Amino acid sequence: MFSGNLVPSHEEVSGIFTTINNELNVSSVEDRLFVATVKNIGKTIKLFCVKCEQAAKADADASQIVAYPTEAQKQNVQIVNILADFQDGLNRLVGDTNNKKVDVLLEEGKDIKGQMVATVAPLLSSIEDASEAIFLTAHKEDFGQEGEVKQPTTSLYIKELQSFLERISKDFLQNFSCKNFIEAELRPLAEKIIHQFILHASLIRPLGSAGAQKLGSDCAQIEFSLSLLLGPTGYSSSGPTGLNTIGSTYQLLRAFRSMIFMKLEDFQAYTGLGSIVPHSVCLHLMISRCPEVMPSPQATLGWGVARYARWLQKHDEREKLLLIQGSLESYVAAARNKKEKNYIPEYPVLLSILQQGLDVNQLE
Structure with a gap:
């Protein structure tokens, strides 16, 4: 998804949560497996934020406002928008899962808002x-x-x-x-x-x-x-x-x-x-x-x-x-x-x- 410093698409983010939902459904038959799956999802959330942080620009091109938006600024906008999509997907996931053990993912998701603010x-x-x-x-x-x-x-x-x-x-x-x-x-x-x-x-x-x-x-x-x-x-x-x-x-x-x-x-x-x-x-x-x-x-x-x-x-x-x-x-x-x-x-x-x-x- 992040190859070549490209920002993921909305469809790719939707694909992540389709995969996550499938994994949670499969692992729900055994408690220890479900907890382990939730931990891996938490790692996925953190990795997604790290990749977005690496793709974000913070140089002069990202802060200029005297001309039209630069490519760096356009990329930052895409990053913020896709992080917001990811946050929405996470909120839906937690809301739709009938297991309180996934609530811990909202804590992991705090990094999403922080990265949006920083970008x-x-x-x-x-x-x-x-x-x-x-x-x-x-x-x-x-x-x-x-x-x-x-x-x-x-x-x-x-x-x-x-x-x-x-x-x-x-x-x-x-x-x-x-x-x-x-x-x-x-x-x-x-x-x-x-x-x-x-x-x-x-x-x-x-x-x-x-x-x-x-x-x-x-x-x-x-x-x-x-x-x-x-x-x-x-x-x-x-x-x-x-x-x-x-x-x-x-x-x-x-x-x-x-x-x-x-x-x-x-x-x-x-x-x-x-x-x-x-x-x-x-x-x-x-x-x-x-x-x-x-x-x-x-x-x-x-x-x-x-x-x-x-x-x-x-x-x-x-x-x-x-x-x-x-x-x-x-x-x-x-x-x-x-x-x-x-x-x-x-x-x-x-x-x-x-x-x-x-x-x-x-x-x-």
């Missing part, structure tokens, strides 16, 4: 990296405009993201026949994309009133963009669909959108602070609306946005808050040096939310 990982990782690169370009756009906008225009980076995800869905993801599996793998990816968006959206500076309307529109467009991966958001007879399948992260996106339009006094009273929206996200968003005298956290360190974003992704909430605290302290020191009589109106609210966050995220 699709290079593609999903590249999609995540490309999405983050697109979000970085948001900082090149102008969000500092003031005033009212009747119809906010869609940001260029959002248009690029939508075009990118539409192409990925059409050229790469539609080739997977195991829809339930690929949808389950796309949910964590969608969550990561939402977190990337919120991270970068909260760091956009300056953020004027018209820019806030534009950013709020971007939040709605992100929902549409992710429907290209997860399908329409709603509910069906089998449960939630689309973004509703990633409840807490979707809730964060909706909450962040409403927070964009909050007034200064509303931030401190927001009940979802800390439970839905992290304190660090709220503080970043508030700083983006502050006068220039309040330095951005990355500016106090002499970092660019890209480096700061990478740092945020690698550190916990308390570490983020402590770094933001350094930004506020830098502002206070500068104000004292200039002998300013009053702090900016945002400062007391920033300090209060920072302290609240530090209290919640105390070291254990």
